[in-house]
Amino acid sequence: MWADQLDVLLRWGTTIVPGYGPVGGEAELQSLQEYLRAVAAGAIKDGPWSTWSNQRFHPANLERATNLAPGDPSPPPTILRLMGID
Numbered sequence: 001m002w003a004d005q006l007d008v009l010l011r012w013g014t015t016i017v018p019g020y021g022p023v024g025g026e027a028e029l030q031s032l033q034e035y036l037r038a039v040a041a042g043a044i045k046d047g048p049w050s051t052w053s054n055q056r057f058h059p060a061n062l063e064r065a066t067n068l069a070p071g072d073p074s075p076p077p078t079i080l081r082l083m084g085i086d
Helices: 002-012 026-041 055-068 077-082
Strands: none
């Protein structure tokens, strides 16, 4: 699972400079791991991500994880609607 690979990233250093989002460290990566695991489990409950920007993408992330589980790589309809592609 992708969330598990963040453990490798943690071993590379204490400060993480992502391509998107704020600079962070271990706590931020652990929050991201929790979020990814919640998405994979199909239930995003309240957590640190409740204050993240772009909340509108949470349903698309859930739908994408649900589609990927049986091997469907197509983009979920939710994300297409958010992008204005119907």
